Amino acid sequence: MNYRPKSTDELKAMDLLPAGTYPFRVTTAEDAVSNAGNEMIKLKLHVMDPATSRQTFVFDYLLEAMAHKLRHFCEAVDILDKYESGTLTPKDCEGLEGELELIVEPAKGDWQAKNAVRDYNIFAEDAKPAESTALNAKAVESEDDSIPF
Numbered sequence: 001m002n003y004r005p006k007s008t009d010e011l012k013a014m015d016l017l018p019a020g021t022y023p024f025r026v027t028t029a030e031d032a033v034s035n036a037g038n039e040m041i042k043l044k045l046h047v048m049d050p051a052t053s054r055q056t057f058v059f060d061y062l063l064e065a066m067a068h069k070l071r072h073f074c075e076a077v078d079i080l081d082k083y084e085s086g087t088l089t090p091k092d093c094e095g096l097e098g099e100l101e102l103i104v105e106p107a108k109g110d111w112q113a114k115n116a117v118r119d120y121n122i123f124a125e126d127a128k129p130a131e132s133t134a135l136n137a138k139a140v141e142s143e144d145d146s147i148p149f
Contacts (some may be wrong), residue, residue, distance in 0.1 A: 005104070007123070008097035009107060009112060009113070012112050012113070015056070016056070016104055016113060016114065016115050016131045017047065017054060017056055017102055017104075017115055018102055018104070019050055019101075019102060019103045020049075020101075020102060021099060021100070021101055021102070021121060021143050022047045022048065022049060022050075022099065022100060022102050023047075023048060023050065023097065023098070023099055024045045024046060024047045024048075024058075024097065024098060024099070024100050024105040024135050025046045025095065025096070025097045026043055026044070026045060026077070026094055026096045026097075027044045027045065027046050027047070027057070027094075028043070028044040028094065028096060029041055029042070029043050029044075029090035029091070029092075029093035029094050031090055032061070032067075034061070034063060036065075038059045038063050038064065039063065039064075039067055040062060040063035041061070041063075041088065041089075041090050041093060042059065042060075042061055043059065043060045043061070043062065043093060044057055044058075045057065045058045045060060045100070045117070046060055047100070047102060047115070056115055058102070058114075058115050058116065058117060060116070060117040062088070062093075067083070068117055068119070069117075069120065071083055071087075072119055072120040072121075072122050073093075073098075073120045074088070075086075075120070075122040076099060076100070076120035076121055076122050077093070077096035077097065077098040077120075078096075078098075079092060079093075079096065098120060098121070099120070099121040100115070100117050100118075100119070100120050100121060101118040101119050101121060102115050102116070102117065102118065103115070103116055103117075104116075105146050
């Protein structure tokens with residue numbers, strides 16, 4: 001058998017999802033403090049590629065210093081009222097679903113390449129995706145099965 005040997009870094013990079021838009025679910029959220037001493041919420045996100053069923057977990061951090069990401073998260077998971085109140089708790093975030101833009105951060109020094117959240121996708125109210133996502137797919141039954149043509 002002939003093959004090209006791969007380094008440990010190359011093998012780990014193969015486990016990453018390619019950059020793109022994916023559905024996510026917040027699996028855990030907890031209070032934390034940044035290295036600069038700022039309050040933040042640490043999120044553990046379950047991200048899945050519906051096309052391939054590949055999945056990963058990604059950590060992200062919501063803090064006031066990254067105001068656009070904080071607001072976009074709240075909009076993406078439909079808790080803008082919590083954002084507008086100026087108070088968001090980890091409990092408010094757990095179990096919520098939405099869509100995010102995933103990137104691949106290249107390896108730096110001792111740190112390996114990893115997936116990271118670039119931003120959370122927000123939709124105009126009339127363009128929001130269906131309630132069910134690839135992470136929580138359910139058949140949606142119509143109240144009226146008749147077709148008007």
